[in-house]
Structures are given as structure tokens and as C-alpha cells.
Amino acid sequence: MTIGDVAHDAGLRASAIRYYERLGLLPAPERSNGRRRYTEDVLQRLEVIRFARHSGFTLREISRLFAGRQYSTRLRELATDKIAELEVTVERARMMQSLLRSALRCNCLTAEECGRLMRRAKAARRPSDQGRSTRSRTL
Numbered sequence: 001m002t003i004g005d006v007a008h009d010a011g012l013r014a015s016a017i018r019y020y021e022r023l024g025l026l027p028a029p030e031r032s033n034g035r036r037r038y039t040e041d042v043l044q045r046l047e048v049i050r051f052a053r054h055s056g057f058t059l060r061e062i063s064r065l066f067a068g069r070q071y072s073t074r075l076r077e078l079a080t081d082k083i084a085e086l087e088v089t090v091e092r093a094r095m096m097q098s099l100l101r102s103a104l105r106c107n108c109l110t111a112e113e114c115g116r117l118m119r120r121a122k123a124a125r126r127p128s129d130q131g132r133s134t135r136s137r138t139l
Contacts, residue, residue: 001038010046017046025049025062056082 007014020026026045029036052062057078065074108114 001040001042003036003038006038006042006046009043010050012046017042020046020049023059023063025059025066055079056086 001009003014003017006012006017010017017026021028026042029038029042031037048065049062052065057065061078061082065071065078068074106114108117
């Protein structure tokens with residue numbers, strides 16, 4: 001298969017395939033008359049790359065995925081790490097969503113009024129400042 005054939009079948013640009021080769025994500029193909037010639041295996045490898053990219057893996061993580069022999073072990077390790085990252089991201093998104101929903105209820109006329117109410121609400125949520133030094137309150 002030519003690089004054009006691979007690009008077409010994989011739904012990529014030829015430049016992306018060359019880039020993946022430079023990064024070591026794809027093995028260097030054989031050449032015939034100076035042109036790259038690929039086997040069908042490259043399409044399966046590109047499908048794994050597509051899966052990994054859609055799953056949120058970075059190119060560096062994908063490179064780790066292909067390093068060595070224990071593919072399934074590395075996939076499970078990387079997937080476990082990525083799930084933990086996503087859980088943090090989802091929690092942050094939920095917090096942001098909650099803050100934005102509270103912003104929808106805002107009736108303040110000025111930013112200063114809004115800031116004053118936010119500070120008051122923040123002070124009501126935190127434990128008493130008693131017992132803390134004056135210096136620590138100013139930091």
C-alpha cells in the first residue's frame with residue numbers, strides 16, 4: 001500500500017502518517033524506488049492510535065503503549081491512570097457547573113456587591129479564625 005492508500009483508508013493525511021513514523025508510533029515502512037510501501041498491519045496500528053487518541057491519551061502515552069512486549073499490561077496501566085485523571089476532571093467540571101448555576105441566580109448590581117456577598121458566603125463556610133495569628137490572616 002502507498003502512503004496515499006493508507007491515508008485514505010485510515011481517514012488521515014499523509015503528513016500525519018509521516019509524523020507518527022517520526023515519533024516511532026508507526027514502524028518505518030519498506031521502500032520501493034524510494035517510496036514508502038506499507039503492509040495491512042499499519043491500518044490496525046493506526047486504529048489503536050485512533051482509539052488511544054479518542055480515549056484522551058497523549059502521543060507520549062501512546063508511545064509508551066507501544067514500547068516493549070507487554071501491550072495489554074501497559075494498556076491497563078495507562079487506562080487506570082487516565083480514568084483517575086478523568087475523575088478529577090469530571091469533579092472539577094461539576095464544581096464549575098455548580099458555580100455557574102449559582103451565577104445564574106445573581107442579582108447584584110455591581111461586581112463589588114457580588115464580591116462582598118461571595119466573601120461573606122466564604123467566611124460563613126470556613127471554620128472560625130480564632131486562634132490564628134494576625135500575620136497568618138494577612139497571607
